[in-house]
Structure formats: structure tokens, C-alpha cells
Amino acid sequence: MSSTTETTILARLQADSALTTLLTGGIYNEAQIDRQKTSGAFDSQTKELLPCANLKLETEVPYGPLDDSNRAFITVMFYDRAGYGTIEQARARVYVLLHRQTFTGITEVRHADDVPRVWDDALDCYLILSRYQVTRSTK
Numbered sequence: 001m002s003s004t005t006e007t008t009i010l011a012r013l014q015a016d017s018a019l020t021t022l023l024t025g026g027i028y029n030e031a032q033i034d035r036q037k038t039s040g041a042f043d044s045q046t047k048e049l050l051p052c053a054n055l056k057l058e059t060e061v062p063y064g065p066l067d068d069s070n071r072a073f074i075t076v077m078f079y080d081r082a083g084y085g086t087i088e089q090a091r092a093r094v095y096v097l098l099h100r101q102t103f104t105g106i107t108e109v110r111h112a113d114d115v116p117r118v119w120d121d122a123l124d125c126y127l128i129l130s131r132y133q134v135t136r137s138t139k
Helices: 003-014 017-022 085-098
Strands: 052-062 069-080 101-103 106-120 125-137
Touching (some): 003 085, 003 125, 017 085, 052 085
16 A cells, blocks of 8 residues: 555544544554654553554555556554553544545545454553555556
8 A cells, every 4th residue: 555545544534533532642654552653652641551543554455357456454453551442432433434435546445344352462451453445546
């Protein structure tokens, strides 16, 4: 997926005030959530992880009858130290923002699946994964 596509989706999520109100630790497009690259994801006083999300590309493959189209899968990972309540609300909001939507350069975004109620050992927090299929033209 081109950086333009990632940037478009990330900007859409970051521009939504309802979502940013829930995800006080921010919305990112980084290799991982950590204290160096995503310091805003951590409370400055308690150093605990805040509710946040990270967008990542999984795969990109040719798709459809046209030579210039492809399909990419992205995952939005929702993290929170305090439990699933806030990140479940954030997952539902992202669904509204992305599912069956079109953007510049993106033919359509469709929700693929969720992996609810996972524990992230590395960050010692609750985690929900939500996958989306992005169809776009490469022209």
C-alpha cells in the first residue's frame, strides 16, 4: 500500500474528534508502540500506556480484472492498559469511519474481521485487532 494510501486513512482517523477523544494516547502508523517513537501513547506522569491505536499494512496483492488495481489488508491495533471498554468503543468508531468508504485513490475500504480481547505481553495491556481490506487503483 502506498504511503499516500496509509496517510489518507491515518489522516481520516486522526481528524475524527469522537475517535481522538477516546484514544487519548493518539493514533499512529509506526512499526510498534514504544516510548521512543510514540511517546504520546504514554502518560507523562504515571508512564502507563494510554488508550491508543496503531495502523499497519499486512499484505498487498494484485486484484481484479484490471492490471492497475490491487488489494491491501491493514490492521488497526487498539491498545489500553485499563481494559477493553474504551478500545471497544474506538473499534466501533473506526468501523463507522472506514467500512464501505471511498477516499482519494482508494476504491473502497471494507471491514474484514476482528480479533477481540487479546492480551499484549510486550506492552502489558489489553489489545483488539481490526482488519480492513483496501481496494485501490495503482494508476
